[in-house]
Amino acid sequence: MLTIKASAKPSKIEGIGLFADEKIPKGTVTWRFNPRFDILFDPEEVKQMPAEHRELIYRYSYLSMTTNKCVYSIDDSRFTNHSSIKNNIDAVPAPGEQETLGVANRDIEEGEEILVNYRAFDAHDENSKEEYLND
Numbered sequence: 001m002l003t004i005k006a007s008a009k010p011s012k013i014e015g016i017g018l019f020a021d022e023k024i025p026k027g028t029v030t031w032r033f034n035p036r037f038d039i040l041f042d043p044e045e046v047k048q049m050p051a052e053h054r055e056l057i058y059r060y061s062y063l064s065m066t067t068n069k070c071v072y073s074i075d076d077s078r079f080t081n082h083s084s085i086k087n088n089i090d091a092v093p094a095p096g097e098q099e100t101l102g103v104a105n106r107d108i109e110e111g112e113e114i115l116v117n118y119r120a121f122d123a124h125d126e127n128s129k130e131e132y133l134n135d
Contacts, residue, residue, distance in 0.1 A: 065121055
């Protein structure tokens with residue numbers, strides 16, 4: 001669940017992106033797993049879903065390297081786009097947390113798109129050859 005003020009808006013990178021609605025200082029936790037807002041699905045369960053449900057989960061979730069479950073957030077965090085070069089959020093493991101935390105790796109200005117390196121926490125993307133991951 002997002003722990004900062006942010007909203008989904010059109011992105012120059014891909015479709016819809018997540019944008020800061022406030023200045024976010026370096027070191028701020030921007031996302032933390034919250035079972036009331038972040039749903040875990042077993043990958044085998046997702047395979048059995050109707051096609052339209054399965055496609056939604058595959059598009060907007062990630063396969064956790066920590067739990068090996070698909071993590072689907074119901075807030076706007078699911079619109080966070082990828083960048084391995086310009087990412088301003090890091091996925092950081094933390095003791096006692098079910099999932100990695102999203103933490104600002106530098107100050108993020110109000111209106112700036114929030115970007116994270118998918119390879120750092122998504123098992124599907126970790127070694128993927130998908131073109132969009134090669135920035």
